[in-house]
Amino acid sequence: MAGAAAPKRQDTRKFFENLSGAGKSIAVLTSGGDAQGMNAAVRAVVRMGIYVGAKVYFIHEGYQGMVDGGDNIKEATWESVSSMLQVGGTVIGSARCKEFRTHEGRLKAAHNLVQRSITNLCVIGGDGSLTGANLFREEWSGLLSELVQQGLIDEEAAQKNSELHIVGMVGSIDNDFCGTDMTIGTDSALHRIIEVVDAIMTTAQSHQRTFVLEVMGRHCGYLAMVSALACGADWVFIPEMPPEDGWEDSMCQKLSESRSRGSRLNIIIVAEGAIDRQGQPITSDFVKDLVIRCLGFDTRVTILGHVQRGGTPSAFDRILASRMGVEAVLALLEASANTPACVVSLVGNQAVRLPLMECVQMTQEVQKAMDEKKFDEAVRLRGRSFENNLSTYRLLSYRKADSELPNSTFNVAVMNVGAPAAGMNAAVRSAVRVGITEGHKMFAVSDGFEGFYKGQIKEIKWGDVGGWTGQGGSLLGTKRTLPGKHLEKIAEQIRIHNINALLVIGGFEAFESLLQLYEARADYEEFCIPMCMLPATISNNVPGTDLSIGADTSLNAIVETCDRIKQSASGTKRRVFIIETMGGYCGYLATVGGLAAGADTVYIYEEPFDIRDLQANVEHLTQKMKTSIQRGLVLRNENCNENFTTDFVYQLYTEEGRGVFDCRKNILGHMQQGGAPSPFDRNFGTKVAAKAIQWITRTLKESYKGGRVFANSEDTACLLGMRRRALVFQPVSQLRDETDFVHRIPKEQWWLKLRPLMKILAKYKTSYDVSDSGQLEHVSRIRPKETKTSAAI
Numbered sequence: 001m002a003g004a005a006a007p008k009r010q011d012t013r014k015f016f017e018n019l020s021g022a023g024k025s026i027a028v029l030t031s032g033g034d035a036q037g038m039n040a041a042v043r044a045v046v047r048m049g050i051y052v053g054a055k056v057y058f059i060h061e062g063y064q065g066m067v068d069g070g071d072n073i074k075e076a077t078w079e080s081v082s083s084m085l086q087v088g089g090t091v092i093g094s095a096r097c098k099e100f101r102t103h104e105g106r107l108k109a110a111h112n113l114v115q116r117s118i119t120n121l122c123v124i125g126g127d128g129s130l131t132g133a134n135l136f137r138e139e140w141s142g143l144l145s146e147l148v149q150q151g152l153i154d155e156e157a158a159q160k161n162s163e164l165h166i167v168g169m170v171g172s173i174d175n176d177f178c179g180t181d182m183t184i185g186t187d188s189a190l191h192r193i194i195e196v197v198d199a200i201m202t203t204a205q206s207h208q209r210t211f212v213l214e215v216m217g218r219h220c221g222y223l224a225m226v227s228a229l230a231c232g233a234d235w236v237f238i239p240e241m242p243p244e245d246g247w248e249d250s251m252c253q254k255l256s257e258s259r260s261r262g263s264r265l266n267i268i269i270v271a272e273g274a275i276d277r278q279g280q281p282i283t284s285d286f287v288k289d290l291v292i293r294c295l296g297f298d299t300r301v302t303i304l305g306h307v308q309r310g311g312t313p314s315a316f317d318r319i320l321a322s323r324m325g326v327e328a329v330l331a332l333l334e335a336s337a338n339t340p341a342c343v344v345s346l347v348g349n350q351a352v353r354l355p356l357m358e359c360v361q362m363t364q365e366v367q368k369a370m371d372e373k374k375f376d377e378a379v380r381l382r383g384r385s386f387e388n389n390l391s392t393y394r395l396l397s398y399r400k401a402d403s404e405l406p407n408s409t410f411n412v413a414v415m416n417v418g419a420p421a422a423g424m425n426a427a428v429r430s431a432v433r434v435g436i437t438e439g440h441k442m443f444a445v446s447d448g449f450e451g452f453y454k455g456q457i458k459e460i461k462w463g464d465v466g467g468w469t470g471q472g473g474s475l476l477g478t479k480r481t482l483p484g485k486h487l488e489k490i491a492e493q494i495r496i497h498n499i500n501a502l503l504v505i506g507g508f509e510a511f512e513s514l515l516q517l518y519e520a521r522a523d524y525e526e527f528c529i530p531m532c533m534l535p536a537t538i539s540n541n542v543p544g545t546d547l548s549i550g551a552d553t554s555l556n557a558i559v560e561t562c563d564r565i566k567q568s569a570s571g572t573k574r575r576v577f578i579i580e581t582m583g584g585y586c587g588y589l590a591t592v593g594g595l596a597a598g599a600d601t602v603y604i605y606e607e608p609f610d611i612r613d614l615q616a617n618v619e620h621l622t623q624k625m626k627t628s629i630q631r632g633l634v635l636r637n638e639n640c641n642e643n644f645t646t647d648f649v650y651q652l653y654t655e656e657g658r659g660v661f662d663c664r665k666n667i668l669g670h671m672q673q674g675g676a677p678s679p680f681d682r683n684f685g686t687k688v689a690a691k692a693i694q695w696i697t698r699t700l701k702e703s704y705k706g707g708r709v710f711a712n713s714e715d716t717a718c719l720l721g722m723r724r725r726a727l728v729f730q731p732v733s734q735l736r737d738e739t740d741f742v743h744r745i746p747k748e749q750w751w752l753k754l755r756p757l758m759k760i761l762a763k764y765k766t767s768y769d770v771s772d773s774g775q776l777e778h779v780s781r782i783r784p785k786e787t788k789t790s791a792a793i
Helices: 038-051 060-067 103-113 129-148 156-161 188-208 223-233 247-260 282-294 305-309 313-333 358-373 375-382 384-397 423-439 448-454 485-498 508-522 552-567 589-598 609-623 648-656 679-702 732-738 752-759
Strands: 027-029 055-059 074-076 120-125 165-170 211-214 234-235 266-271 301-303 341-346 350-355 411-417 443-444 456-460 500-508 531-535 577-582 599-602 631-637 662-665 719-724 725-733 789-790
Touching: 027 038, 027 060, 038 055, 038 313, 038 752, 055 060, 055 282, 060 103, 060 129, 120 129, 120 313, 129 156, 129 358, 165 313, 188 211, 188 223, 188 266, 188 305, 188 313, 188 456, 188 679, 211 223, 211 282, 223 234, 223 266, 223 384, 223 679, 234 247, 234 384, 247 266, 247 282, 266 282, 282 301, 305 631, 313 341, 313 552, 313 589, 313 752, 341 358, 350 358, 350 732, 358 375, 375 384, 375 448, 384 423, 384 679, 411 423, 411 448, 411 508, 423 443, 423 500, 423 679, 443 448, 448 485, 485 508, 500 508, 500 679, 508 531, 508 719, 508 732, 531 679, 552 577, 552 589, 552 631, 552 679, 577 589, 577 648, 589 599, 589 631, 589 752, 599 609, 609 631, 609 648, 631 648, 648 662, 679 719, 679 725, 719 732, 725 732
Parallel strands: 027 055, 027 120, 120 165, 165 341, 211 266, 211 301, 234 266, 411 443, 411 500, 500 531, 531 719, 577 631, 577 662, 599 631
Antiparallel strands: 055 074, 341 350, 443 456, 719 725, 725 789
């Protein structure tokens, strides 16, 4: 990490150096049901709090500890949150507390806080916990007056602690809180579910069985919905959208159709709160008995239960929780007497602050809509991300009869280009099925552009992509070959197969390929067709998108390995690990992996460093190792510097750390590219591919004139990327200027903003640009309209 500060530019960014926590006390508690990632949030609050000069306290056992006081409220130190990042659940404990619901209980809690001058609370929990915190805040001045009257505190103490500030973070595996895209723990719970589904699929396949899986979600169907999307389940039951009356027959018909098409198994997912249109529960046993009665299939039930709450947090949850924890401290420092209690959350890829009670009200309205059987309203209130998941699932899961399909005469080709990335197959499956639903004839191109010019192109049907979502790598086959040298032959193949549109799924090579085809339109009319690219690469180095398919799976592989490597040293003396990650010249995997694994230093190409920085980093680690901290982690991107190689860094640390710590080095290599895709990559790949095909259909209709397709404007050769809060179609010709082609990276990369955050959590002094931190917004009910080029995530 570069120690030298960059020269200060005159700019409008505000830095939080002027936000001081001196003289303030912040307390952090976890409450309600536990969720993986809560510890990462606690760690971030403690370290950021100490960093800005505040005193930070743990409140153990949730609100119960606040009411009981005593040893339950302890001051936290930097070391006290060391190595809790990878632990599931909550280390500071959580409890359901009846006493806090009473006035007396809250009076005791207020007394305990005032005694320690704590007037800033960071609450990590579900909507119940957050509503409780808000009530506590509303009563605060009344509670203080009572304490003064009872002689328990003096007037001065009441004056000094007159305002209570509250910031919430939502920790709940159900993702049932309105206003946030993802709550802490949801992604990890999906990991547990998908691990189980993948395991069950192999045994179901062997015995031709039907499995009914019950997942958590008493009032919210998010886990059921997304896991059904991610594993291609045959049927899903969720509380927000009960099946139409007479669903029993249509479900059994669908299951038997899929068997008759050659499938050897069926998966049905049931949320524990699933109901029918009359509000009667639909249980997993009821579904099982129905299948046995109607179809005679060998059917089993698996109830996942508390497995979903357990295990280590996924990379996504650690990053989400760390970003939110830092954001929560900033929100507390900026709070004034008249700012409402807020929750910090993520919308798309952007940190936001929302008024706590607005979110709670909206969450309660969902339940009300469900009680009143206004199911469409309930889905709408859940938010855009939920709505999108539901509509994508509907598009993909049910094959219409040929007579019901729109009559299109278009042929659409799908291909993979570049290195394989987990989630590519989920995208291909989604594209093929949505394309068929839209009435197109879908063609698969094998082995990238090499296969294209050799004519390895054949029609691909609905059933051909069954079971593809969970497969890693690229089943179509992929090559790095660019089309530039074979334009003549590729144009000929487009003519032979009469291809009217092209969907390319891949990394930086796919971007370059699309540019070459776009530029060749002047010479070859064959390329005047709608072309769309989906970014899929573990390196996440494609311009025009914040995230790429495959990067999340790779991050999880890195984080899991770092956890294991750190653990390998437990019980030995102090040790530092130097770990090399992939990514070409792009430091995304190293930086974000470092944030999720709790690295001390991360070396990347985008942030140049010299020998002085290396020396400062070694000294910094040596100081740390003299405390109770036992292990250090240093990540190095493979191309960060041609002379400071992994060996060089390893030897430097070994020599300089002699007598304090010893070193080991690891090169992670191709394990970062393999493995089954993570739930996020399956879901992301599925959703973006569906959006891309819908764009292709629209563009085909618009460019069909005089009996043929002719598309030569720049907005008919696009990349579909995720930008902050939306999915955006961007002409590749416009992205050319945003790209450094020599190093194969975008010129501007959003994740560089996360580097100061990582440095702060590793105890470095740094300047942190807070101009991008969340401003207080309101929960919007009116949706911005989706346009031709932009859609919700």
